[in-house]
Amino acid sequence: MTVSGRDELLQQRLGHRFQRPELLRRALTHRSYGAEHNERLEFLGDAVLSLAVSRLLFDRFGDSDEGDLTRVRAHLVREDSLHKAALQLHLPEVLRMSEGEAKGGGAQRASILADAMEAVIGAVYLDGGLEAAQGLVQQLFGEVITSTTAESWRKDAKTELQEWLQGRRLPVPSYRIVATRGQAHAQTFEVECAVPSLGKAQTGEGRSRRAAEQEAAQKMLALLQAEDGGRPGARD
Amino acid sequence: MTVSGRDELLQQRLGHRFQRPELLRRALTHRSYGAEHNERLEFLGDAVLSLAVSRLLFDRFGDSDEGDLTRVRAHLVREDSLHKAALQLHLPEVLRMSEGEAKGGGAQRASILADAMEAVIGAVYLDGGLEAAQGLVQQLFGEVITSTTAESWRKDAKTELQEWLQGRRLPVPSYRIVATRGQAHAQTFEVECAVPSLGKAQTGEGRSRRAAEQEAAQKMLALLQAEDGGRPGARD
Incomplete structure (x- = not known):
């Protein structure tokens, strides 16, 4: 042509x-x-x-x-x-x-x-x-x-982080609530996502524990991917 | 009013x-x-x-x-x-x-x-x-x-990284060329920016050593700021 x-x-x-x-x-x-x-x-x-x-x-x-x-x-x-x-x-x-x-x-x-x-x-x-x-x-x-829902994407951050770590033969991350704020019906949760084998922790906030975990996982993933991308040849 | x-x-x-x-x-x-x-x-x-x-x-x-x-x-x-x-x-x-x-x-x-x-x-x-x-x-x-030029902003990445580290009483970063590619008049430089005290390194590419250093510094800064932003209370 x-x-x-x-x-x-x-x-x-x-x-x-x-x-x-x-x-x-x-x-x-x-x-x-x-x-x-x-x-x-x-x-x-x-x-x-x-x-x-x-x-x-x-x-x-x-x-x-x-x-x-x-x-x-x-x-x-x-x-x-x-x-x-x-x-x-x-x-x-x-x-x-x-x-x-x-x-x-x-x-x-x-x-x-x-x-x-x-x-x-x-x-x-x-x-x-x-x-x-x-x-x-x-x-x-x-x-x-x-064809999607916001929830279905939200699921992805934790799953994705786990897969990312497993792909590098690293232990799965741990999550824990580090703070809750506000009154009973309008609470905000702060959750920490830790990857001790890499010496890293990130926190996320949300109206539910689940949402806060997802945010923390998302941040951790972004951090790990940013570091990974900085290595020569890591992108291709 | x-x-x-x-x-x-x-x-x-x-x-x-x-x-x-x-x-x-x-x-x-x-x-x-x-x-x-x-x-x-x-x-x-x-x-x-x-x-x-x-x-x-x-x-x-x-x-x-x-x-x-x-x-x-x-x-x-x-x-x-x-x-x-x-x-x-x-x-x-x-x-x-x-x-x-x-x-x-x-x-x-x-x-x-x-x-x-x-x-x-x-x-x-x-x-x-x-x-x-x-x-x-x-x-x-x-x-x-x-009122600005691209160069004047470019200067900022290295300066900013240095100030960021000094503000935390950490040693200044080191830069070294890790690779050069291409022919004499169209070379690409790859430079590593290392902060040994934090165990971190990032690489940048550019048509000049200077440009590559700036890119590496920018990446390092983004990485450090992302980690910093992940800590509770770090943003305010």
């Missing part, structure tokens, strides 16, 4: 026809290919995605508190969600990168695809405004969002 | 007249005051702010790479910047909170004011769309952004 034929197909899949097709081309260009690469668009797209997802969640979960919404948002904007979306749009077929990068399997790397996905969202925003970008994000993540 | 007089003044300061004034009122209501509090608006406002600042930076710093833009953005959306903006708008005078919280000085707490500032940005977005919110963010942060 010709390049323009592929671009045409992609624009159909995106549900957006570009006024400035050079923006789309740039979004699909890895830095190994040349100076006109997609990293600045990725920076912008990251923020566009976050707002578009926030708006979808805000409208969908009218009863959920900020903590739940933040957790679901973090889940949706993670690399693996973006990677899946990139595959759904067949981005590996249209990415431009250096020969070396391509031979090394670059077009299949989750981090490269997730970055390109964000850049495409940024390009749609620059070309068609927030509404156009919102439409794309709705198309990519809308089904996941409408 | 009457409540409506104060609301009127605030809307003048915001440069936005609300179609739905209940959104503004909600944005100014701390959770201690009642069920109709501002936390969900804060969730939304956080993402609106991030996109609005990203767009300002994207347009202003046409030559800066993603790493620099991300660093400047992180700087601008921090609690202390939001706190300053809240004071500029005189938010302490219009915040609604429980008597207990008010007597405890809640209306002066940086975290409560920063959260309310985000909630107000979220309310303006819901009421008037992204353009209205973008206008407010431009008014609050535009001068800081236009």
